Amino acid sequence: MAQYFDVGHSLVVPWARRPEAAALVADLAYPRRSFDAVTIGSSERAFYGSQFAVMAPLFEHFGVGLWVPERGGVVDR
Numbered sequence: 001m002a003q004y005f006d007v008g009h010s011l012v013v014p015w016a017r018r019p020e021a022a023a024l025v026a027d028l029a030y031p032r033r034s035f036d037a038v039t040i041g042s043s044e045r046a047f048y049g050s051q052f053a054v055m056a057p058l059f060e061h062f063g064v065g066l067w068v069p070e071r072g073g074v075v076d077r
Contacts, residue, residue: 002027002034011048015055021046025055028062037065 004020015021027033038059040046047055059066 011045011051015051025058028058028064035064037067039067039069042070 004024006018006020009018015025024038027035056066
């Protein structure tokens with residue numbers, strides 16, 4: 001398990017410019033990462049505008065499940 005939580009960064013800032021979100025994206029490509037799924041605690045705090053549409057394919061490409069409990073659990077594209 002790993003935690004990535006950006007404090008003090010606006011959600012309008014792209015993931016690549018948020019330190020923890022950028023670290024998560026980098027870790028997606030790492031074959032020995034310590035996780036195989038990501039739970040988004042609040043989609044309205046994680047994604048802004050089209051960010052979800054940009055990020056979701058990365059999770060899928062690297063075989064990492066994406067869970068959003070407020071939307072019923074697993075995101076199935």
